[in-house]
Amino acid sequence: MRDLKMTTLNGTNVDIAIVGAGPQALTLVTHLLKKKQSMRSRFVVIDPAGDWLHQWNHQFAALEIPHLRSPAVHHPDPNPHALRAFAEEQPDELFPPYDLPGTQLFREFCQDVIRRWGLQERVISGRVQQLEVFSSKRKPQQLRLELADGQWLVAKQVVLAIAGGTPNLPEWARTLPLTYPSDRLLHSHQIDLRGLQLAGERVLIVGSGLTSGHLALGAIAVVQT
Ligand SMILES: Cc1cc2nc3c(=O)[nH]c(=O)nc-3n(C[C@H](O)[C@H](O)[C@H](O)COP(=O)(O)OP(=O)(O)OC[C@H]3O[C@@H](n4cnc5c(N)ncnc54)[C@H](O)[C@@H]3O)c2cc1C
Numbered sequence: 016m017r018d019l020k021m022t023t024l025n026g027t028n029v030d031i032a033i034v035g036a037g038p039q040a041l042t043l044v045t046h047l048l049k050k051k052q053s054m055r056s057r058f059v060v061i062d063p064a065g066d067w068l069h070q071w072n073h074q075f076a077a078l079e080i081p082h083l084r085s086p087a088v089h090h091p092d093p094n095p096h097a098l099r100a101f102a103e104e105q106p107d108e109l110f111p112p113y114d115l116p117g118t119q120l121f122r123e124f125c126q127d128v129i130r131r132w133g134l135q136e137r138v139i140s141g142r143v144q145q146l147e148v149f150s151s152k153r154k155p156q157q158l159r160l161e162l163a164d165g166q167w168l169v170a171k172q173v174v175l176a177i178a179g180g181t182p183n184l185p186e187w188a189r190t191l192p193l194t195y196p197s198d199r200l201l202h203s204h205q206i207d208l209r210g211l212q213l214a215g216e217r218v219l220i221v222g223s224g225l226t227s228g229h230l231a232l233g234a235i236a237v238v239q240t
Pocket of ligand 1: 034035036037038039040061062063064068069070071074078080082083084085089141142143144176177178179225226229
């Protein structure tokens with residue numbers, strides 16, 4: 016296959032196109048290569064950032080999350096003990112009581128996974144905006160992916176690893192008049208605790224899951240600093 020970073024994509028043929036370069040895509044790729052090394056040059060990963068884990072890293076930094084929610088066996092390497100082995104030099108980065116990996120440790124571990132599996136060059140920059148069935152005489156059933164910049168490629172199989180995609184606001188939140196200040200109603204995806212000014216403000220968080228907990232603690236910390 017052509018050098019994906021250097022040339023236009025138009026007409027590139029791959030076996031698998033993975034849309035999104037988050038932890039799901041990274042996990043899929045390492046498991047795929049573990050089973051079949053020959054797939055190395057036959058898949059491509061597409062993400063607007065043109066890099067692995069951009070969204071994940073942003074999310075953790077913006078919500079100032081010190082450690083993961085999931086224990087040390089949950090990570091993108093096929094070897095379940097790989098993260099624990101990687102953390103041997105940094106035992107303080109496994110948080111009690113369940114050895115939850117620190118955000119920094121997890122980021123460094125993922126970079127190590129990307130390096131060990133030689134995956135840095137497999138992500139190309141682009142936002143997929145259309146998917147359609149593509150038939151030619153030689154290969155009847157394939158999929159054509161069109162990117163926002165007009166480039167396109169053809170794949171036998173496509174994996175959508177795009178998580179929730181765009182935040183889905185419920186109907187009652189979408190009916191506010193356009194004159195309402197847009198920074199007064201935000202989805203958790205749009206919040207960046209770094210640089211927020213909340214002194215004297217009253218904040219209502221709708222929802223009471225783990226993300227709400229992170230945001231409540233983050234808001235208190237912002238006011239106290
Ligand atoms: C506060 C908080 C704490 C969390 N803690 C944990 C934890 O401890 N452990 C855990 O496992 N999970 C945790 N999560 C969940 C975790 O963030 C998500 O489950 C994880 O990011 C999902 O991985 P993903 O690869 O599916 O999606 P993402 O990491 O969101 O990656 C999807 C990628 O797809 C790209 N994309 C979207 N649309 C397109 C398109 N049209 N074309 C090309 N690319 C596109 C996006 O830009 C993005 O880079 C947490 C989430 C939050 C909010």
